[in-house]
Amino acid sequence: KNDSRGTFSFFESGMDARAQARRKIEIDLRSAIQDDQLRPFYQPLIDLKTGRITGCEALVRWPHAERGMISPADFIPVAEDTGLINALGTQILRRACNEAARWPDEVRVAVNLSPLQFRVGNLLSVVMDALKHSGLPPRRLELEITETLLLEKSNQVLATLHALRALGVRISMDDFGTGYSSLSYLRSFPFDKIKIDQSFVRDLGSNRDAQAIVRSIISLGMGLGVTITAEGVETESELACLRSEGCHEGQGFLFSRARPNEEIIELLRAQAIAAPDAELSVRAQV
Ligand code: C2E
Ligand code: MG
Ligand code: MG
Ligand code: MG
DSSP states (O other), X not given: OHHHHHHHHHHHHHHHHHHHHHHHHHHHHHHHHHTTOOEEEEEEEEETTTOXXXXXXXXXXXXXXXXXEEOHHHHHHHHHHHSHHHHHHHXXXXXXXXXXXXXXXXXXXEEEOOHHHHHSSOHHHHHHHHHHHHTOOGGGEEEEEOHHHHHTXXXXXXXXXXXXXXXXXXXXXXXXXXXXXXXXXXXXXXXXXXXXXXXXXXXXXTOHHHHHHHHHHHHHHHHHTOEEEEOOOOSHHHHHHHHHHTOOEEOSTTTOOXXXXXXXXXXXXXXXXXXXXXXXOOOOOO
């Protein structure tokens, strides 16, 4: 009896500690958003034919006074549970549009959206405001959504996606293959790009199942007439395989990690002065 009680109270205090840690993140995150401390880093997307940067994905970073740089995996879930994701998402979107407006005109910026941002009901005007305020042309903005958004089968979501596309904004399906959307259902959704989840790209060189899955996602994407981007490209053999399958774009540590805007501007400047057909080497490890 003592033993089980001991186990029980250990479990309880364990839960407490975790709940407390989340509560602390929530409090700190709230003030970080208020003080405008969150910022996007940018990870290049590479055209696999030309080797050039076609765009960059904004990935939120939180420089925390005590804990250093906190990873989105540790605070995005808290932000979603507490509703803070709306303020966070709006800040990152605005900042990404403002910064990207100063990049060369052919380079796009991709911004991640949480399903919750669709539920609030003002997403369209938030996006229009960010575009208007920054002067970024809509065709240079890509919004990344996940299959979980489609699972809601909501007419409001569908209407918002159509309205965003009518503005000229592009829609990308992030982490593709990890959700549960049926292929026929996918057809009714307007989108421009599929991002193959990094779990399938991993081991591409050695694993035949991964190869088969990637090949079928690519042919699905081609059939739908959308751009196909592979996430999490880390090795030359993965890259070779993706190229031979006809994948359009790649993103991953092989090319570059997410970097601060100043570094991205340097990369884009180097690309702009290189010959138009020169393959830019972004494979500098940072
Ligand atoms: P995601 O949108 O799928 O972004 C790709 C993640 O993979 C990023 O992690 C990126 O740093 C990481 N990554 C890129 N290349 C490689 C690679 O070669 N190998 C490996 N192992 N990882 C790679 P990050 O920055 O930690 O972001 C994690 C997730 O957090 C994102 O996944 C996205 O779902 C979410 N997130 C990030 N920023 C935002 C944001 O502003 N708003 C929302 N709603 N979610 C965000
Ligand atoms: Mg993404
Ligand atoms: Mg992804
Ligand atoms: Mg992901």
